[in-house]
Amino acid sequence: MIVKKIKHKEDLRSVILEAAKKLFVQEGYEATSIRKIAKEIGFSPTTIYLYYKDKNDIVYALHQVGFGILKERFFPLMAVENPFERLKALGKLYIQFAFANPEYYQVMFMMKEPLSFLNSQKENNEWIEGELVIEFLKNTVIECQTKGYFKEMDPVAVTIHAWAAVHGLVSLHVTQHLDCIKDVFENIDTMEEIVYNSFQVLVDLMNSSK
């Protein structure tokens, strides 16, 4: 379990983050304590505080790792010409990301801690990671409007709605609230099917706005 100490003065900050990532993905947020991270890398818990301000600082770093993965996935979508196809692909990918990386999704979009860390920093208290994603979504929505979608609607409100619709879906899944009401689904499908059927409703409704 315990990784042997790092010689050659590697950047311990990134070694800590790597250990945090491992524990976080394997055991979840709850089980990722400062003491366990320290044990994992073979240092005392207080050493962590020489490289990260507090635990929120670490979960903010994890949240950034998550956004790195998400942006990597979103990048190829910039090539999709048709804005509505791009919008649909964005939604699908967002859902896929949440299903594939539920722990990262939680830290990115469901937990206050990373944002608390941002607010604790005097300068740079902007959530650039989130704003970048929403800006990309907004531009796609505006482009869709030039093609006749979302007639006479406020593009910002449409953007927030689109985000909220997929976020609501995946967050209800991640917290297991969807599983708990599966009795209302006559034919019990997989959770993924239910989520995608529901996403299809969003797409169909958006289509009917043309």
Added chain:
Amino acid sequence: MIVKKIKHKEDLRSVILEAAKKLFVQEGYEATSIRKIAKEIGFSPTTIYLYYKDKNDIVYALHQVGFGILKERFFPLMAVENPFERLKALGKLYIQFAFANPEYYQVMFMMKEPLSFLNSQKENNEWIEGELVIEFLKNTVIECQTKGYFKEMDPVAVTIHAWAAVHGLVSLHVTQHLDCIKDVFENIDTMEEIVYNSFQVLVDLMNSSK
């Protein structure tokens, strides 16, 4: 701070819940510890465990209190004849509830703990509180379909979508993720306005499905 001990053998279980409610609403979930609840009612922390199995048991009880408030608000809506008007009113009330009772909203729809408690109970592992609300929503959706809304759509998928859309909106607000991207809104409105504008998009899209 410390309430004098209860004589006359009142039901201590409800006294504990009352203290938990007070701390929970005033200080939030994080600050509501077993030890603080015990101090509040003037008993030792272990006494709590004679009336509640564990902390999840208490947050499940709080979650039930929340559903009590929500159901009370939903009740008058059963009288609304027009199903689409009822659907809109349901959404509006749901959002209002979340804004007025963010702590209860979290415990009802955003936290795993109450559901974990349900799963820890051998019998009765159904989330009846949630199912009741969703069933009410589903029936309204089905009724809307008889009036020409949601043509050729799966009513269950529409129900989940409607729920997810409003849940996504209010949960992004509660976790302060919406506040953090307020730079994308040109005219910085109140959070309530932004949420209602976004809700209006849902209503407009649903209207265009007729």
Added chain:
DNA sequence: TAAACTACTTAACACTGTTAAGTAGTTTTG
């Protein structure tokens, strides 16, 4: 009167995040 039961408490376990103070080992400086 003695046993049993009720309602509660004390003390402890095993954790958590976090900080003050201290300590080797290296580097810089007079």
Added chain:
DNA sequence: CAAAACTACTTAACAGTGTTAAGTAGTTTA
């Protein structure tokens, strides 16, 4: 070259968390 300063880390502790085993008054039953 020795003394001061700095680097990188550790030990010990604080104040808190949920939770459980064991014990103790006071009441009730036998």
